[in-house]
Amino acid sequence: MTRKVWYLVGAGVLLAVLVVAAPFVYARWIAPEAAAPLAVGAGSGAAVEELAGAYTAGPGSEAGYRVGELLFGQRVDAVGRTSDVSGTVEMSGTQVTSGDVTVQMGTVTSDDGRRDEYFLGRLMETETHPTSEFTLTGPLELGPEFADGTPAEVTAAGTLTVKDVTREVEFPLTAVRDGADIQVSGAIPLTFTDVGIEPPAFGDVVTVDDTGEVEFLLALTPTG
Structure with a gap:
């Protein structure tokens, strides 16, 4: 030759x-390393006073998504989050009697502006569907040890509304007392087609998993 x-x-x-x-x-x-899953901190390890009857989600709260992407055959995690989270929790002793959380979807961002543009526009249509919401549908017992500062790991059931489609969901969550406040974290599994979302695919370049997670961290402070 x-x-x-x-x-x-x-x-x-x-x-x-x-x-x-x-x-x-x-x-x-x-590629930037994906953010670690949202999780409660260590807490104070001791109860400083009796549990309040009502709590409000405030600064320190976050929510968003985690989903796997296939980039030219290489797997990466896509993570988008916002701190624009509001909500209320009602308690009777160590039992959570009601809870509602609202996330402003138009403020969710990731480490990729092109992904965010597609997510906010064509995928989530945030101008038409600006919020996602979770509502607890049954009481949640955290246990007597929770009042003394021991973290609680329980299974929660409720409804998740995304793009005005409501689905029943069940998932594990962790709660811990942090002085007078409470932190709660969890991840709700979600099949995107269940809420009318078709996972995007761009030829052989990028494909997105059919399922993902809605992650959240609530920083709850006594109301009033």
Whole structure:
């Protein structure tokens, strides 16, 4: 073979290696590392006073999504979040008797502006459906140890409304006392087609999983 032919063969091999290796390099070393799941802190470890009868979600609260993406065959986690979260919780002793949380979807952002533009526009249509909401549908007993500062891990049931479609959901959550306040975290599994969302796919470049999670961290302070 002539030197020119060898050069062409070598260039073709190099191009093939780059096509295969580039997504791996991007996913492993260039793409920003996905944020860790939202979780409660250690808490104060001690109860300072009796539990309040009502709490309000305030500063420190967050909510958003986590979903797997396939980028040229390499898996990455896409995570978007907002701190524009409001809500109320009613309690009787260590039992949660009601709870409602509202998330302003138009303020959810990730580490990729192009993803955010698609998420807020074509995918979630936030101008038409600006909020997502969760409502607890049954009492939730945190246990007597919770009043003394021990974290509680329980299963919650309620309704999740996304794009004006309401689904019944059940998921584990963790609650911990932090002085007079309470922190609550959890992740609600979601199949996107259940709420009318078709997971996007852009040829062989990017595909998105059919399922994901709605993550949340509530920082609850006594109302009033």
